[in-house]
Amino acid sequence: MSFLDVSGISVVEEGNVILHDITFSLKEHQKIAIAGETGSGKSTLLQTIAGLVQPASGQVLYQGKKVIGPHDKLVPGHADIAYLSQHFELPQFLRVEQVLSYTNTLSGEEANTLYEICRISHLAKRKTNQLSGGERQRIALARLLSSWPGLLLLDEPFSNLDMGHKSILKAVINDISEELGITCLLISHDPHDTLSWADEIMVMQNGKLIQQGRPQQIYQQPVNEYAASLFGKYNVIPPGKAGIFTQLTSKETTSKSLLIRPERFIVTRQDSSAITGKVTTTHYFGSHYELEILVEEVPLTIRTGENNYKPGDSIGISVPDNAVWFV
Numbered sequence: 001m002s003f004l005d006v007s008g009i010s011v012v013e014e015g016n017v018i019l020h021d022i023t024f025s026l027k028e029h030q031k032i033a034i035a036g037e038t039g040s041g042k043s044t045l046l047q048t049i050a051g052l053v054q055p056a057s058g059q060v061l062y063q064g065k066k067v068i069g070p071h072d073k074l075v076p077g078h079a080d081i082a083y084l085s086q087h088f089e090l091p092q093f094l095r096v097e098q099v100l101s102y103t104n105t106l107s108g109e110e111a112n113t114l115y116e117i118c119r120i121s122h123l124a125k126r127k128t129n130q131l132s133g134g135e136r137q138r139i140a141l142a143r144l145l146s147s148w149p150g151l152l153l154l155d156e157p158f159s160n161l162d163m164g165h166k167s168i169l170k171a172v173i174n175d176i177s178e179e180l181g182i183t184c185l186l187i188s189h190d191p192h193d194t195l196s197w198a199d200e201i202m203v204m205q206n207g208k209l210i211q212q213g214r215p216q217q218i219y220q221q222p223v224n225e226y227a228a229s230l231f232g233k234y235n236v237i238p239p240g241k242a243g244i245f246t247q248l249t250s251k252e253t254t255s256k257s258l259l260i261r262p263e264r265f266i267v268t269r270q271d272s273s274a275i276t277g278k279v280t281t282t283h284y285f286g287s288h289y290e291l292e293i294l295v296e297e298v299p300l301t302i303r304t305g306e307n308n309y310k311p312g313d314s315i316g317i318s319v320p321d322n323a324v325w326f327v
Ligand SMILES: Nc1ncnc2c1ncn2[C@@H]1O[C@H](COP(=O)(O)OP(=O)(O)OP(=O)(O)O)[C@@H](O)[C@H]1O
Pocket: 013, 014, 018, 036, 037, 038, 039, 040, 041, 042, 043, 044, 045
């Protein structure tokens, strides 16, 4: 028995199939992130797990017991599963300590620990209309956690936060798992949030779970171009031109296109062991440069730490064996 077992979940709303036969399981303390484009069904999946949306078929088992959907329950939801919506609301014009006291079931010491972990202790006397977006979110989170759930579902927690608030929230979410032992499942469309945090990533497309795996696997071996696009820039080289690149590796060309991430190219000397391209544009990104180049009419984006090139220059590039992937 897993901590959470989702088996064969389908959801239909207004005659449209929103989730198709989703199956996966989550171990206690495992960190899973869900990625997918807008409308791919991520929120509906979290809401179904939380018992807030009724599946048309399939079931969710939490610690071996079925999560009852809203059709069969007077007050929808599950006492041990907390869901933080993208559209959470806090009561207006109340002090933070009042807002928290309404839901709190913890002892004074436990509550203080929770407020420390959520980085909100200093906000107790503040009114809810005097908070930044990031502070509001951490208070909404503390409010949910004051019932000490076993599973926390976070729906796009980082959207609309600036870098400062985002890094505080990341530390909070980390501490929630590590110090409070609460298992977290989160949705984010930003690869920086998911790749470094998750033990596993699930990729959704049109209501289907199309790939599940370790971050490295999802990033380097996406099942299709859509999955590649969710985690950053990539080059797709059509099958007819793939040989230009595979000749540098032990790989054989196939009928599929070749996928290479921009940072996997190596800028090298222009000799017989390299491919020669022509630089068309250069862009500076602070931590690196991106060069747009043309190799036998194939446009490529390559990333490099140093830029000694300008438009019109010839450039030598190479690609290691494990950087090429067929999609
Ligand atoms: N109650 C509903 N009735 C009808 N359609 C719905 C309902 N809930 C969701 N949908 C539709 O189901 C699809 C998936 O929605 P969902 O919110 O789960 O996607 P998402 O991947 O979370 O998107 P986003 O990233 O924009 O939040 C969308 O096309 C949405 O319009």
